[in-house]
Amino acid sequence: MADLMTDPSPDAESGTTFSRASASYECQDDRYLLPERTFLPDIQYAPIYFARMIKMQPMLLQKVQKAWPGIKKAKILELVEGEEVAVIGTVYKEMKMKPSILDEYTKDRGDHFLVNAVLDAGLGPQRPLPAPGAEGDAKYLAFVSGLGVGDESANPQRLALVVDYLTGMLGDSREHEKLSRVVRCIVAGGLLRSTEALAQPTTHTHPRKQADVMAPIREMDVLLSQLAAAMPVDVMPGASDPANHSLPQQRLHHCLFPGACSFTSFHRVTNPHSFKVDGVHVLGTAGQNVDDVFKYSTVEERLQILERILHWGHLIPTAPDTLAAHPFPSDDPFIVDRAPHVLFAGCQPEFASRCIKGPDGQQLLTSLPSDHSLRQ
Numbered sequence: 001m002a003d004l005m006t007d008p009s010p011d012a013e014s015g016t017t018f019s020r021a022s023a024s025y026e027c028q029d030d031r032y033l034l035p036e037r038t039f040l041p042d043i044q045y046a047p048i049y050f051a052r053m054i055k056m057q058p059m060l061l062q063k064v065q066k067a068w069p070g071i072k073k074a075k076i077l078e079l080v081e082g083e084e085v086a087v088i089g090t091v092y093k094e095m096k097m098k099p100s101i102l103d104e105y106t107k108d109r110g111d112h113f114l115v116n117a118v119l120d121a122g123l124g125p126q127r128p129l130p131a132p133g134a135e136g137d138a139k140y141l142a143f144v145s146g147l148g149v150g151d152e153s154a155n156p157q158r159l160a161l162v163v164d165y166l167t168g169m170l171g172d173s174r175e176h177e178k179l180s181r182v183v184r185c186i187v188a189g190g191l192l193r194s195t196e197a198l199a200q201p202t203t204h205t206h207p208r209k210q211a212d213v214m215a216p217i218r219e220m221d222v223l224l225s226q227l228a229a230a231m232p233v234d235v236m237p238g239a240s241d242p243a244n245h246s247l248p249q250q251r252l253h254h255c256l257f258p259g260a261c262s263f264t265s266f267h268r269v270t271n272p273h274s275f276k277v278d279g280v281h282v283l284g285t286a287g288q289n290v291d292d293v294f295k296y297s298t299v300e301e302r303l304q305i306l307e308r309i310l311h312w313g314h315l316i317p318t319a320p321d322t323l324a325a326h327p328f329p330s331d332d333p334f335i336v337d338r339a340p341h342v343l344f345a346g347c348q349p350e351f352a353s354r355c356i357k358g359p360d361g362q363q364l365l366t367s368l369p370s371d372h373s374l375r376q
Contacts, residue, residue: 024279076089122313129280144187149216149219149220189287236270238287245324280342281338313335
């Protein structure tokens with residue numbers, strides 16, 4: 001990895017260099033990789049709901065017995081009038097203009113049932129955090145999202161400043177020493193403003209027009225090449241990037257990064273993205289999950305949505321109902337069966353972070369990277 005050279009400014013020590021700190025890294029995106037790209041006509045979304053319920057049922061049963069000892073568990077179609085029971089199932093938001101299969105069961109049974117209380121899966125078990133190092137040996141992760149390359153309203157100089165700052169080209173020696181402890185940069189989606197121009201046919205158009213269409217791709221590759229020359233970089237696709245629309249989004253194609261892919265420090269990853277750095281488990285998305293919950297709920301604080309996702313035990317709680325997801329035939333890879341140490345979401349309107357503590361001692365940092373500083 002490249003060393004950081006201090007800027008020869010009056011307040012910097014001329015010639016001082018800082019070696020980039022390193023950290024162990026383990027990518028855990030296997031559960032989000034799609035083994036096949038073929039879609040059978042008989043595959044529906046019912047299996048993923050069934051797999052979700054079966055996989056989450058044991059942890060839910062434990063919570064039910066703890067909250068209401070001795071209570072009887074029953075299926076929703078086996079309810080007896082006047083009997084208090086626990087029902088394990090999927091909660092959905094009722095929307096009058098949206099067709100629901102439950103209408104077939106409720107139209108002949110009046111109210112169907114009355115809900116007195118709701119329990120969610122809660123925070124899963126968490127691996128212990130690694131022992132803290134010596135004072136002064138702190139390491140950092142850099143999160144970047146919503147770069148919006150190709151956006152006419154964005155100032156390209158601000159994008160260049162972000163890269164120059166992270167690579168140690170700005171600031172004094174104290175700032176450089178701190179930046180040298182950034183062991184990895186995660187680009188959490190939103191690289192391009194949109195993919196509309198890329199979707200237009202360009203084979204028979206004028207070469208100059210083709211060059212204009214590809215200009216954002218080249219600019220993006222240059223920026224990421226500069227980052228990868230200084231530190232390890234994980235690049236996630238987002239809603240506005242040239243990747244599959246349904247979650248989990250697969251790795252961006254290597255042909256988009258001819259320069260950046262020449263560095264071994266450059267990594268194309270999935271969305272969601274799960275990894276460990278020096279034993280710290282980090283999990284996050286490019287923000288579609290938070291955006292969709294925000295759209296269909298009354299919660300106004302997006303950080304609160306991120307916390308609720310942890311308590312729900314599911315990373316994409318509105319998929320595949322209102323957020324497109326791959327029709328997994330026998331599994332639900334979005335279940336959060338183990339609480340991460342850090343949960344993040346990219347491409348949000350503003351930055352926020354909060355440390356929370358679970359009932360069993362889990363300690364988590366939830367964070368929302370933002371492109372706010374790049375657009376103001």
